[in-house]
Amino acid sequence: MRIALTVLALSLLMAACSRDKSAAPDGVFEPLEFNVDSTLLGSVIEVGGVRLQAPAQWAEVDSSTFARILDVAARDTSELRLLPTYVFKHVSGGPMLLVSTFPRAVDLQRDFLAWAGEVARVYREQRKDIEVREQWINIAGVRALQLFSRSPQLIHAKIILHADQPVSLDYTVPVSMWPTEARAVESSLGTLRRISSSNSR
Numbered sequence: 001m002r003i004a005l006t007v008l009a010l011s012l013l014m015a016a017c018s019r020d021k022s023a024a025p026d027g028v029f030e031p032l033e034f035n036v037d038s039t040l041l042g043s044v045i046e047v048g049g050v051r052l053q054a055p056a057q058w059a060e061v062d063s064s065t066f067a068r069i070l071d072v073a074a075r076d077t078s079e080l081r082l083l084p085t086y087v088f089k090h091v092s093g094g095p096m097l098l099v100s101t102f103p104r105a106v107d108l109q110r111d112f113l114a115w116a117g118e119v120a121r122v123y124r125e126q127r128k129d130i131e132v133r134e135q136w137i138n139i140a141g142v143r144a145l146q147l148f149s150r151s152p153q154l155i156h157a158k159i160i161l162h163a164d165q166p167v168s169l170d171y172t173v174p175v176s177m178w179p180t181e182a183r184a185v186e187s188s189l190g191t192l193r194r195i196s197s198s199n200s201r
Helices: 063-074 108-125 175-190
Strands: 002-005 016-019 030-034 041-047 050-055 058-060 083-090 096-101 132-139 142-150 154-161 167-174
Touching (some): 030 175, 041 083, 041 096, 041 175, 050 083, 108 142
Antiparallel strands (some): 016 030, 058 083
């Protein structure tokens, strides 16, 4: 095993993950294994044919907050339009995890690279003044595109999953809290696994 630096890190704010050198090549998708600390894990999430756990101390928002988020999402007409299914917020405020599906039908077996690439293009257009880093990854057999951006105030990691239904994981963490929350985010991603779509929300 060797240490690989993921796009979830910039300069001194880097989360390390290990990668097996003997892993079979998967085209542009880089096989990654994250170091998981079970003490940093919280609620189980099942959506679009995948399962993972939210970071510890990140609680699901109340129904009124979730309704407001749904209302905002419904007004988005871009390629990034999402249908939120879970929203978690750190109990002390600040960090947030938004778990969403894409309403548009996509032939993922044939078009995931092109479609996710278009999503990345729109994402960059919305952040013209911020550097966006991109990495195609494979987490426990789940192919994904990871986009990472950092403003002076916030770190944002968007992971677009090639699941039974396209899924977006959006981790947003204030820069000041990243040193204490990076391992929890890494552990959360390390729990990602594919499941039967009939068992997911």
